[in-house]
Amino acid sequence: xxxxxxxxxxxxxxxxxxxxxxxxxxxxxxxxxxxxxxxxxxxxxxxxxxxxxxxxxxxxxxxxxxxxxxxxxxxxxxxxxxxxxxxxxxxxxxxxxxxxxxxxxxxxxxxxxxxxxxxxxxxxxxxxxxxxxxxxxxxxxxxxxxxxxxxxxxxxxxxxxxxxxxx
Amino acid sequence: xxxxxxxxxxxxxxxxxxxxxxxxxxxxxxxxxxxxxxxxxxxxxxxxxxxxxxxxxxxxxxxxxxxxxxxxxxxxxxxxxxxxxxxxxxxxxxxxxxxxxxxxxxxxxxxxxxxxxxxxxxxxxxxxxxxxxxxxxxxxxxxxxxxxxxxxxxxxxxxxxxxxxxxxxxxxxxxxxxxxxxxxxxxxxxxxxxxxxxxxxxxxxxxxxxxxxxxxxxxxxxxxxxxxxxxxxxxxxxxxxxxxxxxxxxxxxxxxxxxxxxxxxxxxxxxxxxxxxxxxxxxxxxxxxxxxxxxxxxxxxxxxxxxxxxxxxxxxxxxxxxxxxxxxxxxxxxxxxxxxxxxxxxxxxxxxxxxxxxxxxxxxxxxxxxxxxxxxxxxxxxxxxxxxxxxxxxxxxxxxxxxxxxxxxxxxxxxxxxxxxxxxxxxxxxxxxxxxxxx
Numbered sequence: 206x207x208x209x210x211x212x213x214x215x216x217x218x219x220x221x222x223x224x225x226x227x228x229x230x231x232x233x234x235x236x237x238x239x240x241x242x243x244x245x246x247x248x249x250x251x252x253x254x255x256x257x258x259x260x261x262x263x264x265x266x267x268x269x270x271x272x273x274x275x276x277x278x279x280x281x282x283x284x285x286x287x288x289x290x291x292x293x294x295x296x297x298x299x300x301x302x303x304x305x306x307x308x309x310x311x312x313x314x315x316x317x318x319x320x321x322x323x324x325x326x327x328x329x330x331x332x333x334x335x336x337x338x339x340x341x342x343x344x345x346x347x348x349x350x351x352x353x354x355x356x357x358x359x360x361x362x363x364x365x366x367x368x369x370x371x372x
Numbered sequence: 373x374x375x376x377x378x379x380x381x382x383x384x385x386x387x388x389x390x391x392x393x394x395x396x397x398x399x400x401x402x403x404x405x406x407x408x409x410x411x412x413x414x415x416x417x418x419x420x421x422x423x424x425x426x427x428x429x430x431x432x433x434x435x436x437x438x439x440x441x442x443x444x445x446x447x448x449x450x451x452x453x454x455x456x457x458x459x460x461x462x463x464x465x466x467x468x469x470x471x472x473x474x475x476x477x478x479x480x481x482x483x484x485x486x487x488x489x490x491x492x493x494x495x496x497x498x499x500x501x502x503x504x505x506x507x508x509x510x511x512x513x514x515x516x517x518x519x520x521x522x523x524x525x526x527x528x529x530x531x532x533x534x535x536x537x538x539x540x541x542x543x544x545x546x547x548x549x550x551x552x553x554x555x556x557x558x559x560x561x562x563x564x565x566x567x568x569x570x571x572x573x574x575x576x577x578x579x580x581x582x583x584x585x586x587x588x589x590x591x592x593x594x595x596x597x598x599x600x601x602x603x604x605x606x607x608x609x610x611x612x613x614x615x616x617x618x619x620x621x622x623x624x625x626x627x628x629x630x631x632x633x634x635x636x637x638x639x640x641x642x643x644x645x646x647x648x649x650x651x652x653x654x655x656x657x658x659x660x661x662x663x664x665x666x667x668x669x670x671x672x673x674x675x676x677x678x679x680x681x682x683x684x685x686x687x688x689x690x691x692x693x694x695x696x697x698x699x700x701x702x703x704x705x706x707x708x709x710x711x712x713x714x715x716x717x718x719x720x721x722x723x724x725x726x727x728x729x730x731x732x733x734x735x736x737x738x739x740x741x742x743x744x745x746x747x748x749x750x751x752x753x754x755x756x757x758x759x760x761x762x763x764x765x766x767x768x769x770x771x772x773x774x775x776x777x778x779x780x781x782x783x784x785x786x787x788x789x790x791x792x793x794x795x796x797x798x799x800x801x802x803x804x805x806x807x808x809x810x811x
Contacts, residue, residue: 271644297599304754304772304778305729306711306713306729307670307683307690307713307714307727307729307756307757308580308581308714308756308757308803309581309625309626309639309669309670309683309713309714310667310669310670310683310685310690310713312580312601312623312625312626312639312641312646312669313639313641313646313667313669314667316623316641316644316645316646317644317645317646317667319644320643320644320645321644323644324644337600337621338621338623338644339599339600339601339623340601340623340641341578344555344578344580345553346552346553347553348553349551349552349553349775349776349778350775350776351753351774351775351778
């Protein structure tokens with residue numbers, strides 16, 4: 206399929222880019238490929254805090270897009286590796302949109318974004334049964350200005366850990 | 373900017389004329405032409421007792437506010453009156469009303485008996501020296517007095533315009549409070565003019581886009597109560613609700629009733645792809661209408677139930693399409709610049725209202741059902757989600773202001789593009805849905 210070939214290309218790119226890409230929002234520059242101790246702000250590398258801050262819990266998207274750019278793929282690869290190491294955790298991937306666009310369309314767009322992240326994690330070996338998706342459309346912005354600087358951070362897919370496998 | 377102004381002016385082409393020469397019956401033809409609101413007077417109604425006197429004044433004020441709010445009528449203030457109406461059956465001094473150019477006169481009487489209120493009224497064609505059709509009366513309990521006033525105003529509106537009214541109607545909407553990044557939303561229902569607000573849910577879960585059933589007794593909406601968007605159906609009278617079941621791993625939203633109230637059409641997202649489905653509400657039986665990798669959402673039935681207009685980005689950007697209510701081939705109807713969404717078929721069946729996004733601005737617009745004669749009615753940072761008045765003359769929608777302190781509120785606009793007005797609500801408001809006229 207189209208998506209699969211895109212993903213395998215993405216994986217090749219990520220392998221080269223992983224060392225230099227950081228997660229989109231965090232100041233920490235750590236991408237932890239091996240799942241061993243990293244330099245994140247949370248001391249315990251198997252903690253959700255470490256996942257959130259050091260691995261990076263979110264990826265960002267271009268306007269109207271749900272394709273994963275290099276930075277997004279690097280972050281998701283690190284997420285996949287963390288999830289493969291820390292098998293007690295499940296995750297819900299939240300897809301979000303900026304406020305430009307109607308409520309209904311943004312719900313559908315958020316679903317596309319969350320699913321793009323989920324598909325990537327599955328392609329790296331994370332069991333689909335551990336990964337749920339939900340779209341919030343434009344209902345839950347993290348930044349509230351009506352400028353591209355805010356919009357860019359609101360167009361996101363966030364991997365939210367749940368403490369243990371559910372269903 | 374110029375282009376925008378031009379399109380707004382084009383939107384003004386549908387207007388109102390007052391067709392009233394000396395010997396012709398009083399009539400507003402809602403047609404093309406120049407608007408001159410029709411001057412009318414509503415003296416305070418005549419109370420049958422001291423107990424009715426406050427109510428008699430209040431009723432007349434609500435009738436006057438309803439009529440003035442349409443932009444088609446202009447109230448002559450009581451300070452200009454030459455004669456007073458002190459008895460409901462007293463002869464009308466037409467000369468006194470002609471002298472202040474009151475073309476229509478509404479007189480009324482109020483009887484209060486315990487908790488029972490009876491309102492009688494007459495509409496007078498002043499320049500023809502006669503009553504327009506026989507008077508009528510409405511009865512009800514005291515706490516329903518505003519509905520009686522709205523019924524009087526609907527009757528006056530119908531007699532003068534020859535069209536159905538819309539004042540005795542309700543609006544279900546999402547009441548909003550709190551800042552943009554922590555917004556709390558709950559379902560609310562109110563009279564069309566913003567009075568008598570009641571809350572139908574609490575704000576513990578996000579709720580979106582409520583829609584009335586064709587008889588106004590049930591509401592479909594989307595709630596995150598389960599953690600995922602799911603469609604709920606709520607019985608307005610009982611405030612009972614239930615979720616429409618959908619499979620694990622799916623999200624469902626953007627529901628609307630079919631005109632017979634038996635079926636809901638909605639969007640279902642699965643594996644990142646959003647398509648249209650219908651579900652029989654009683655049996656829970658679902659049917660898939662579209663199977664494309666694009667987004668299909670915001671479906672709305674034609675009044676005869678035969679067709680569905682919806683939004684799809686199958687062409688690369690969101691545009692409007694019409695297809696049979698059972699699915700199949702869809703015909704694109706929007707071809708202008710920009711992105712189109714949230715189409716809603718008018719209750720008359722002649723127009724489709726929509727949200728349009730173009731060059732960083734949002735518009736509410738209308739077009740014919742084949743996509744021709746597009747007219748933009750509004751423009752702002754963010755206007756969206758039109759809903760039709762029961763008579764298909766007015767559109768209510770959400771307007772959100774820009775920036776950190778951005779706030780949502782409800783507005784109405786005439787389908788001519790005139791008479792843009794805010795609807796007062798206690799908190800912010802979004803996603804209005806207008807009920808049919810109440811029985």
